[in-house]
Amino acid sequence: MAHVKQQQHGGSFADFLRLIAGQATDFAVECVRVEGEEHPWPPALLLLDPALPPAAKRELRRRVGADGELAPNVPLLEKQSGPAEMDSLRCRVDRELDRVKKSRIPCGLLLIRFNGTAIERALPIIEETIGPDSRPALYDEWTLAVLQTGMNRRSLMAMAERLYQRCAARLTRNVRIACALGTARDLAGADEFIARTARELARTDDKQRRVFSAFAEEEQDHSCQVTAEERAQLFSFRAGRPQ
Amino acid sequence: MSEHNTKPQIICISSGKGGVGKTSFTINLAAALSGKKQKVLVIDGDLGLANIDVMLGLSVNHTLREVVEEGRDPLETLVEIMPGFFVLPASSGVPEMASLSYEEQVFLQDSLEQIIGRFDFVLVDTAAGIGDSVLWFNEWADTTFTILSPDPTSMTDAYALMKVLKTRYNKSNFQLIINNVKSRKEGQEVFASMKAVLENFLHITPDYRGAIPQDSAVAQAVRRQKPFLVSQPKARASLAIMEICNSLLD
Numbered sequence: 172m173a174h175v176k177q178q179q180h181g182g183s184f185a186d187f188l189r190l191i192a193g194q195a196t197d198f199a200v201e202c203v204r205v206e207g208e209e210h211p212w213p214p215a216l217l218l219l220d221p222a223l224p225p226a227a228k229r230e231l232r233r234r235v236g237a238d239g240e241l242a243p244n245v246p247l248l249e250k251q252s253g254p255a256e257m258d259s260l261r262c263r264v265d266r267e268l269d270r271v272k273k274s275r276i277p278c279g280l281l282l283i284r285f286n287g288t289a290i291e292r293a294l295p296i297i298e299e300t301i302g303p304d305s306r307p308a309l310y311d312e313w314t315l316a317v318l319q320t321g322m323n324r325r326s327l328m329a330m331a332e333r334l335y336q337r338c339a340a341r342l343t344r345n346v347r348i349a350c351a352l353g354t355a356r357d358l359a360g361a362d363e364f365i366a367r368t369a370r371e372l373a374r375t376d377d378k379q380r381r382v383f384s385a386f387a388e389e390e391q392d393h394s395c396q397v398t399a400e401e402r403a404q405l406f407s408f409r410a411g412r413p414q
Numbered sequence: 415m416s417e418h419n420t421k422p423q424i425i426c427i428s429s430g431k432g433g434v435g436k437t438s439f440t441i442n443l444a445a446a447l448s449g450k451k452q453k454v455l456v457i458d459g460d461l462g463l464a465n466i467d468v469m470l471g472l473s474v475n476h477t478l479r480e481v482v483e484e485g486r487d488p489l490e491t492l493v494e495i496m497p498g499f500f501v502l503p504a505s506s507g508v509p510e511m512a513s514l515s516y517e518e519q520v521f522l523q524d525s526l527e528q529i530i531g532r533f534d535f536v537l538v539d540t541a542a543g544i545g546d547s548v549l550w551f552n553e554w555a556d557t558t559f560t561i562l563s564p565d566p567t568s569m570t571d572a573y574a575l576m577k578v579l580k581t582r583y584n585k586s587n588f589q590l591i592i593n594n595v596k597s598r599k600e601g602q603e604v605f606a607s608m609k610a611v612l613e614n615f616l617h618i619t620p621d622y623r624g625a626i627p628q629d630s631a632v633a634q635a636v637r638r639q640k641p642f643l644v645s646q647p648k649a650r651a652s653l654a655i656m657e658i659c660n661s662l663l664d
Binding site for chain 2: 272273274356395397398400401402404405406407
């Protein structure tokens with residue numbers, strides 16, 4: 172029921188716009204965020220047919236107050252090739268976590284860091300391995316983020332290992348991969364989910380391991396299991412033992 | 415039934431283990447509360463294997479299944495057992511109802527919230543175990559009555575249920591009812607043991623709501639399909655239920 176309440180009351184207008192902007196990346200549209208002065212988030216989005224003549228686009232932007240075509244506060248969302256931006260990935264993660272809660276089919280997030288190797292060189296290997304249904308996003312200068320839908324713990328780890336092997340064989344062994352699993356019981360939002368994966372990426376360095384996973388679900392399962400100590404104390408009154 | 419529109423007290427009755435006496439306790443507590451002029455709704459929360467209707471000897475034509483699947487008005491699905499005591503029956507032998515989808519859960523919750531304002535108390539008799547419906551009914555409720563017997567299996571399962579509710583849903587308002595005890599002392603010992611473990615390991619302090627003694631009136635009432643509080647109001651178990659009822663109204 173917590174999911175229900177969150178669903179009904181948790182989403183803000185900014186979240187809604189973020190969702191629309193994320194979905195827009197799947198289509199051949201230009202998405203303009205109209206910046207507001209009073210709020211830290213865009214108060215509106217303008218979706219444009221990219222085939223419109225430039226003059227028509229300018230006019231439409233002018234009407235919604237986003238007429239500075241090249242102004243930095245009116246960014247166009249990414250093109251349909253190359254790594255996606257993190258904003259776009261965050262939207263997709265948002266949508267995917269929402270779907271996970273409804274369908275109970277988990278998803279996975281991978282952060283892949285190439286220390287000292289240009290992302291552009293790694294991109295073809297990553298794309299080839301993850302398949303056409305997913306699209307890497309640029310997490311930072313050296314790191315790609317990949318959202319994988321319909322993944323369980325085992326398949327996510329297998330994917331991470333496959334990515335490592337291919338990169339190691341064809342590009343560099345200096346690759347670190349972190350994974351996190353999003354499950355229906357997991358109430359984390361997109362930002363927390365991404366942050367959790369990033370923490371695991373940091374742990375790959377600490378522990379000097381090439382793949383590290385954050386399976387909160389596993390930790391939670393264990394934390395609910397009744398332990399031998401708990402049982403022993405539960406029944407202590409029968410034997411007259413002190414509690 | 416007239417509009418009431420207050421916030422009722424929603425109490426979820428769970429046990430972890432099956433056969434501990436949840437349904438018997440629920441219908442008798444409802445009978446006791448309604449005898450005190452309270453309006454009580456009992457929801458059969460065992461959505462796939464309901465048996466409140468069996469315990470009360472009801473022949474029901476409509477259940478929560480029609481509410482969820484066909485959008486039937488839950489008010490028209492209520493069965494009045496005695497003045498002020500209403501039951502919302504569930505279906506039996508319908509596995510789909512035991513594992514509702516997310517959308518169905520939302521719909522069911524909305525449907526229930528439309529009618530609960532007419533009652534003073536809503537008692538949800540959940541299924542055994544720690545399945546989805548048990549967890550979300552408990553999350554919905556204001557209070558969890560955890561019913562357990564002195565058997566080690568019952569104590570372990572009750573503790574496991576409370577551990578899951580605390581860990582996953584941050585619930586900490588647990589009231590314990592010890593059923594089928596040989597004496598008051600045994601009930602208090604079981605409670606003390608459970609309280610110590612909950613405080614030590616989960617850092618929560620449960621409340622002691624009462625103990626119900628072993629009583630042949632309970633089994634007889636099950637066979638007669640009537641609340642023992644009604645058929646044998648002077649029985650020891652009935653008096654224990656009345657104590658719990660009075661403590662709820664204090």
